[in-house]
Amino acid sequence: MNKSIFILSFLSLTISCFSQKVESSKKDLKQQIDNYLKETIEVNEIPGSAVAVIKNGRIIYEHYYGKSSIDDNTLVDENSIFRLYSTTKLITAVGVFQLIEKSKLSLEDKISKYLDNLPKEWQDVKIKNLITHSSGLPDIVKFEDIPYNLDEKEKWIRLYKKPMDFETGNQYSYNQTNYCLLTKIIESVTGLIFEDYILKNQFPTVKKGVVYSANASEFISNRVTHHVFNFKKNKYERFNADHGKIHNSGSGLNITLKEFIAWNERLDKNILLKKATKSLMWKQFEFINKKDDFLYGWSIYSTNNIKSFGFSGGYMTAFRKFTDKNITIIFLSNGYKFFNVEEKVINHLAGIVDESLIDKKLLVEEEITTAFFKNDFAKAKQTYFVLKDENSTLHFEDVLNMIGYTLMNNDRLNDAIKVLEFNLEENPKSFNAFDSLAEGYFNNGQLEISKRNYQKSFELNPENTNAKEMINKIDELLKSQ
Template structure:
């Protein structure tokens, strides 16, 4: 069983595939990306999307799809303006590094060096620890992302009365209080409000003529709108069965956390300016900007297994192969910079719930084939070995091959969850027979796990083998009586 929320949304909107930029590197790659994104938009119910690709310092692809406004069927253009939400933090990181290059601060300074009215427990926290969300400070917003009070001063005074959530550096916990403090620091040391500092030192310098700060209260020319499938239930974000308009208000003091509105093309320009030494002058500054903070246990901390670290406003995809630095915002926009591959991908959407960070690697794979899932990217070394041998035998004799690899390599280990994920990746590639054999291998290796039988049964049902599907769903339920999915599928199949 794969754990995800069903997205049976009922909505009519136009997904218009707009003409491809003349910058396209080659027609085959362009067509493939367009087809991939069109399919992804239909799958995730994304109304509108912009993409820009930077390779070797140039924009090699820039195009758009779908609708900016569902109600009036207004199509997306290259000028459509998308909220980038927390991707704003990456700009704040650059601003701090600009001030560090000028000798006006140091990211390892305690924040008490710049801010006076702080609780005692906060004073030793550093600027870098605020950026990396490892400070332990209480959050200035609640679980529904509302500020703790109606005013800036009220929220600030309230959060200062709250206890530390953990010892600084012990954990990663996404936190907006730190960025409010960073805004105060930029205001003080730059001599101007942080929004103007970023506008003057980044937007104008990078030629970002449309990019601005704003929210739903503002009239934004060429606005791409905002929609959501998300809601908070019992303190957790869930995907609902409906799409609706989304309203967001970002007070000016909060705009170090979120608030920039831009286009994929202008974000691409900004990335080029950043990597070409236009925004940061010192060669080492990018290394500092992108260095993830280390927790007290010696590890990095981040949102999930993909975006697993956090640097100066930049979430990091820390991995041995094709590492990336990837700002993500509002569950709707993201851009990944692959410095070792000289490649960057910018994807902006108008749907909270699109989470493009989960499919940007696949787009990158059209330019760097080794990054494609279908070529084994993202698999563990053991699973890559298994995949290589299975392909030679058309996925036959999976258990025998796995046992042989284990005998020849004591370090060969196949985890239940990774095999389950691999099976679903194969299903996503429409390789049902191959997926079935992987799920069967998982059953053989983990016969006491109800989830392995559930996934195997699901694939059997998809292939029309009702009898075997029922049998395996029953085993899944016996092993895990809380598996309501197995119960439901048994009833469904027996009634057919």
């Protein structure tokens, strides 16, 4: 064989081997993602979900799991439409910045520039305060006399009479009023119905797979059912609440995974916003309290000092961009049995795709949580002690407390008490561990032992007003017996 032929043959073999390794690596990565998602779905009995991972502009993982509707026995597929709930706010934020980019709106504009007859206390609130949840306005969803089914005009009349929550700009406080007002402002500026403005400017060529509706009972072809687990009946039931059109900008977008992927691609390619405008949107807002962290419409996260931006909604959907790593992860689901997993799934998948994004504490906490929900109590404790020994620098009081409360909220009170007793054994000097266990005993009707635990909690932390109030409440109950 002459030298040139030998070199070409060697190069061909090398490239072939490299390609095989790359393909093997891709398959291994997909298998890791698949294995993790299947276990998470199994443990939490998630009815259905759709997941995508995008790296360097390419879809490296896209998969559809389970049922879009348990009652109808239909499967999730690429045509399935998921309601994003509050993840919708990301799309609304982009819509606001499109107007800023066109000089039709400014973050420094007072909302009174666009809206008439506002209360005096609302006059100086600015666009930037709405989009960063720093407005201090009363939250429209937190008042019993402003139910979802109330006429919209009457909602505003009643809300205008409510007091401010805090000084505008002082702090972050998640608030649905902010996005209800952004709807009205966008409509005032554009002369378009809010939904038409968003669809025209962010989904201009989309014919199906994107629709606004905050009404879970409304029939929309291919929309997945929002399932809520009824522990008394031990089965999933359909969630049918109508939150009203007023909440479309904050929680009403319904979309397929494929259209969400395409939206992300337009965002990445600077079609929706220029690069400089995105940088402005992903800039940290300066709160007066100097404590809170939030961007302009986007949450900010940190994993091993690596920043990521995104949001989650309804405890079922999440979208996250790890911009420095050029990774985007989308998680959509339609229910959960025990506990919401959307943020944990995002973080875990990020660590699978890029080792620098592995959150060791998160992984261990996931293993502990899975153990207590998947196994009996004795086996779960064994798993816990093994993980504790392997991770001696980590502390697990919070995760045990969370497991206890999750079980308590899911009508597994006896199991919850076992976990909370175990948490106290592990953390005998924690006022919070005593407080949580006391709540478990109280819910189980064990008033005397509940009182003793509240008293111990109060001794460890005299500022624990909850413990003091509960001691008084228990005393009154014991007197009446």
